[in-house]
Amino acid sequence: MRTFEHRGVGLGTAILRGLRCRCPRCGEGDLFAGFLQQVDKCSVCGQRLGGFNVGLLLPFVVITIVAHVIIFVMLDMELNERASPLIYLAVLVPLSVVVPLAVIRPVKGALIGFLWSRGLSDELER
Numbered sequence: 001m002r003t004f005e006h007r008g009v010g011l012g013t014a015i016l017r018g019l020r021c022r023c024p025r026c027g028e029g030d031l032f033a034g035f036l037q038q039v040d041k042c043s044v045c046g047q048r049l050g051g052f053n054v055g056l057l058l059p060f061v062v063i064t065i066v067a068h069v070i071i072f073v074m075l076d077m078e079l080n081e082r083a084s085p086l087i088y089l090a091v092l093v094p095l096s097v098v099v100p101l102a103v104i105r106p107v108k109g110a111l112i113g114f115l116w117s118r119g120l121s122d123e124l125e126r
């Protein structure tokens with residue numbers, strides 16, 4: 001017997017609700033208590049969320065997104081001959097800090113939504 005309930009929520013809806021940092025089940029309750037610390041239980045619908053552990057999938061997805069952004073900007077700079085070491089420093093270093101910080105929270109939410117919709121919880125089934 002599984003400890004989660006779908007109540008007609010599909011995979012895409014669960015991921016979109018996670019992207020908005022909301023509970024994948026109801027779309028109302030907050031998914032995070034801090035910047036990245038997920039809540040144990042949804043404050044609105046009571047869905048247990050603490051057991052959905054994204055683990056190393058989170059850095060993998062974030063690094064993939066960041067690498068694509070950085071590579072696109074580097075290619076654009078190289079092809080338009082704007083590449084000097086100072087411009088690289090001024091553009092790419094802040095970009096490589098800002099982009100991960102901007103995407104890590106919604107990506108973690110989306111991954112929790114994915115895990116929730118598939119019932120992939122670390123909690124023991126009761």
Ligand SMILES: [Zn+2]
Pocket residue numbers: 023024025026027028029042043044045046047
């Ligand atoms: Zn909820």
